[in-house]
Amino acid sequence: MRIPTLVLIAASGTSLWSATPESAALAVNALGMALHKQMPKEGNVCLAPYSIQSALAMTYLGASGITQEEMARVLHFPADKRALGESFTALNQQLEEARQAAVKAVADARKYGGPGEPMTLRVANRLFAQKSYEFRKPFLTEVKTYFGAPLQLMNFRKDPAGVTDEINGWVAKQTEDRIRDLITPDALTKDTRLVLVNALYFKAAWANDFAESATSPKPFHVNGGRQIVEVPTMQTNLNMRYHNGHGFQAITLPYVGNHLHFLLIVPDSVGGISSIESKLTPELLHACAKAEYREVILHLPKFKITPPTVQLGALLQKLGMTTAFDEPRGSADFDAMAPKHPEDYLYISNVFHKTFFELDEKGTEAAAATAVVMLPGAIAIAPERPKPLELKADRPFLFAIQHAETGACLFLGRVNDPR
Structure with missing residues (x-):
């Protein structure tokens, strides 16, 4: 039966x-x-x-x-x-x-x-x-x-x-x-x-659009540096949540309304994506979502x-x-x-x-x-602003769409090749 x-x-x-x-x-x-x-x-x-x-x-x-x-x-x-x-x-x-x-x-x-x-x-x-x-x-x-x-x-x-x-x-x-x-x-x-x-x-x-005029081809280290290719890369300079972790940097970019954001995690080393993935925890994701604001110059590839x-x-x-x-x-x-x-x-x-x-x-x-x-069977900026940081997502990186309040990830992924 x-x-x-x-x-x-x-x-x-x-x-x-x-x-x-x-x-x-x-x-x-x-x-x-x-x-x-x-x-x-x-x-x-x-x-x-x-x-x-x-x-x-x-x-x-x-x-x-x-x-x-x-x-x-x-x-x-x-x-x-x-x-x-x-x-x-x-x-x-x-x-x-x-x-x-x-x-x-x-x-x-x-x-x-x-x-x-x-x-x-x-x-x-x-x-x-x-x-x-x-x-x-x-x-x-x-x-x-x-x-x-x-x-x-x-x-x-x-x-x-x-x-x-x-x-x-x-x-x-x-x-x-x-x-x-x-x-x-x-x-x-x-x-x-x-x-x-x-x-x-x-x-x-985005709460703040990237200027299309600032997008230009820039190098990306595909699969941890085994190949370098030119990819369309966006650029912006904004105050955003910034977290400096052990072996990686992370920022969040808010969407309109500021209740949801894009989380970007970039390893410090070109071939460090696997090490960062092994360290990924709910606490780390929450820390990124709640990090302090810093002015960051961001370079981020477009991808699909x-x-x-x-x-x-x-x-x-x-x-x-x-x-x-x-x-x-x-x-x-x-x-x-x-x-x-x-x-x-x-x-x-x-x-x-x-x-x-x-x-x-x-x-x-x-x-x-x-x-x-x-x-069967609102972003607060200190009176004396530190020098802007620069973050280049020019190597394999992790990303997520997070609910800002809880840190819950609607989407979570990795980009080895943005082409």
């Missing part, structure tokens, strides 16, 4: 709640860094930790027993599911407030002839479920309450290919067509019972990253989340999601994740979607 399939697709979501976001922010950054460290050392990398954790948090609400304990440990979630849900809802609410603040800032700027590019921050969650399948009502209620994910009934048994097209179309629409074909043609079958989807789209102008879909299932198992994937067979326990029977229980078969990221003089555009597939 074939065990029914459960597929979850996730991207970031927005909801209202009065709890604090610290627990969710810590979980987002901790897992994001753990996964980043497992990515290939060659080439460019981009993950959306907020999207990944939103998807997995919805899944976690349905976990029980040992599976819940393992997921809590690997994903840095509290044992109390309600506390987790409330924290994610609080973080989502702060992101929505950041979007609203950016909209107001743009409207105010327009009154004085300033830039008129609004911020777009869209976080959407949805459950695509098999008609008539026995999901537990408390699970469906919690996912809707904490993540704003409505339930849409589908017929996987009759037309899995059609459902795949519909879900992929929904993701593409939510991400302005930046994330297409998230789910592969063979990922959903007639045994699929549930797909949880989270889609994240972000587009924002469009990596293929990444399968995160094996990486999560390597981190210790095994029973959720039904290893060993029969060990998966998602009884809080749907009743577990010997011949009919749900488990995760894989987690699919896809991103898009582009940065230029005007700002940043980024998008992401994550799919978990389950089968």
